Amino acid sequence: MKNLLLVIEENVFTNVMKSYMPSIFPLVLFILLMLFHSVSFAQKTWSLTACVEYALNNNIELHQKANELKSQQIGLFESKIGMLPDLNMGSSVNLNFGRNIDGNTNAITYEQTLGNQFWVGSSIDIFNGFIKQNTIRYNHYLLSASKEDLSFAKNQLIFSVLSSYYTAVYSIGLMQVAQSQADLSELMYHRMQKFVDVGRESPIMVQELNSQWADDKLNLVRARNNMSKAMLELKQLLRLDASQMLSIDTVNALLITTTAVSNIDSLFSTAVQILPEIKQQEFLLKAKEKDLAVAKGSYFPRVYMSAGYNSNYFDGDTLAYVKQLENNQNQWVNLGISIPLFNHASVYCQRKRKEIALTNQAYELQKRKDLLYAEIVKARDELQSSENEYHASMESREFNLLSLKNVARKMEKGLAGATDFEASKQRVASAEAAVLKAKLIYIMRKQILEFYNSGNWNHLN
Numbered sequence: 001m002k003n004l005l006l007v008i009e010e011n012v013f014t015n016v017m018k019s020y021m022p023s024i025f026p027l028v029l030f031i032l033l034m035l036f037h038s039v040s041f042a043q044k045t046w047s048l049t050a051c052v053e054y055a056l057n058n059n060i061e062l063h064q065k066a067n068e069l070k071s072q073q074i075g076l077f078e079s080k081i082g083m084l085p086d087l088n089m090g091s092s093v094n095l096n097f098g099r100n101i102d103g104n105t106n107a108i109t110y111e112q113t114l115g116n117q118f119w120v121g122s123s124i125d126i127f128n129g130f131i132k133q134n135t136i137r138y139n140h141y142l143l144s145a146s147k148e149d150l151s152f153a154k155n156q157l158i159f160s161v162l163s164s165y166y167t168a169v170y171s172i173g174l175m176q177v178a179q180s181q182a183d184l185s186e187l188m189y190h191r192m193q194k195f196v197d198v199g200r201e202s203p204i205m206v207q208e209l210n211s212q213w214a215d216d217k218l219n220l221v222r223a224r225n226n227m228s229k230a231m232l233e234l235k236q237l238l239r240l241d242a243s244q245m246l247s248i249d250t251v252n253a254l255l256i257t258t259t260a261v262s263n264i265d266s267l268f269s270t271a272v273q274i275l276p277e278i279k280q281q282e283f284l285l286k287a288k289e290k291d292l293a294v295a296k297g298s299y300f301p302r303v304y305m306s307a308g309y310n311s312n313y314f315d316g317d318t319l320a321y322v323k324q325l326e327n328n329q330n331q332w333v334n335l336g337i338s339i340p341l342f343n344h345a346s347v348y349c350q351r352k353r354k355e356i357a358l359t360n361q362a363y364e365l366q367k368r369k370d371l372l373y374a375e376i377v378k379a380r381d382e383l384q385s386s387e388n389e390y391h392a393s394m395e396s397r398e399f400n401l402l403s404l405k406n407v408a409r410k411m412e413k414g415l416a417g418a419t420d421f422e423a424s425k426q427r428v429a430s431a432e433a434a435v436l437k438a439k440l441i442y443i444m445r446k447q448i449l450e451f452y453n454s455g456n457w458n459h460l461n
Helices: 004-011 026-035 048-058 060-081 131-197 203-238 264-274 276-297 321-327 346-412 418-454
Strands: 086-096 113-127 302-314 330-338
Touching: 048 131, 048 203, 060 131, 131 203, 131 276, 131 346, 131 418, 203 418, 264 276, 264 346, 264 418, 276 346, 302 321, 346 418
Parallel strands: none
Antiparallel strands: 086 113, 113 302, 302 330
C-alpha cells in the first residue's frame, strides 16, 4: 500500500502556489477561494465510490484470486469424496504366442491362444490414522483462508484507489491555484504597466513583475504535467485507456469534519477480530495444525478392505462366449493391514518439517498483528497531526493574505517593491499548500481508521 503522506510530500511545490491580491478587487479573493472547491466536469464525473466500484469489477488480480478460490473449493470437494470407496472396472484381450498356459486345460501349450478378461473392483480404507478426515479439515481451513485472501486483495485495491484518487485531487488543486497565480500576476503586471505609462512607477518594477509572471506560467506548466501524471496513474489503476477523459469529483474530497475516534487499543482489539488479513493468517495456522495431524497419521497402521469380480473367455473352449463368462466367474474379498516399520525415516522427517511450518505460521500471525498495531498507531497520530496542522495553516493563510494585501497597497503607493510582493506571495503559497495537504491527509486517515473499526469501506458511500 502506497502511503499517501509520502506521495504528497514528494509532490509539494513550494514555489507553485500563490494567492490573489485582495487589494485589487474583493471579487479576486473570492474567486481564489472558490477555485479550491471547483473542478471542470466532463460528461461523466467520477466520485471516489465510482472509482472503487469500477476498479473492483475490472481488476485482473481480483479475477485471478477468485479463480484460486474456486480451485480451493474443488480441492475440498475432492478430499470429501476421498472418504468413499473407489470403484473401477476394465477389460483386456490377450493374444499369446509360443509357450503359455492353456486357459481351458491349464496345460502347457505352444499354440496361439486368445483370451478376454473382464473385472470390477472396489476398495476402502477402514482406518488410516485419520489422515483423510484431517485432510478434509486442512482443505476446509485453506478454503476459508482463500476467501479472506480475496477480501484482503479487495481492501488493498481500494486503498490503492484511495491513495491515487487523493493524489489526483491534490494535483488538481495545485494546478488550479497555479492557474489563478498566473492570472493574478498578469493582472498585476498590466496594472503596474499603466502606472509606468503615466509616470507613477519605474519600468524596472514592471520588468520584475513580468519575470514573476513568466515564473508563474512555468509553474503552471509543471503543475499541469504533474496533474496529467497523477490522472494517468489513476487511469492505469482503473484499467482505463490513457486517452479516455477522466474527471474526478474534488468537492466532497475537500470537506472536513471533526469526529471522535476510538483509542488505539480499542481499535486494535476490533481490527484483529474482523480484518481479513488477520483472519487469513489464523485460518492458515489452523490448516498447518491439521497438516501436522496428517503427517502424524502416517505412524498408524492402515486397515483396508477390497472386493472384486472377474471372468474370462478362452478361444480354445468349445463353450459359447457368454457361457464361458458364466462358468469362469470369480468373486473375491480382501481384508488387510499395513503396518509402517521402517521407511527411511520419511514419516519422521515429514512430521518435523510440518512442525517447523506450524511454528513459522504462528510467528507470521503475530507479525501481522504487530504490523496492524503499528499501522493503527501511525494512522491515529497522522490524523491528529493533520487536524492540528489544518487549523494552524488556516490561521497562517489568513494572516499571510492580510500581509499580502498590505504589501499590494504599499506597491501602489511606491512603498514596496516586486521582491516584497513575491516574498509575501510565497508565504501565502506555503500556507495554502499546508491547508490542502492537511485536508487530504486528515480525510484519508479518518477513512482508514473507520475501516479498522468496521472492517469494510461502506463509509465511502
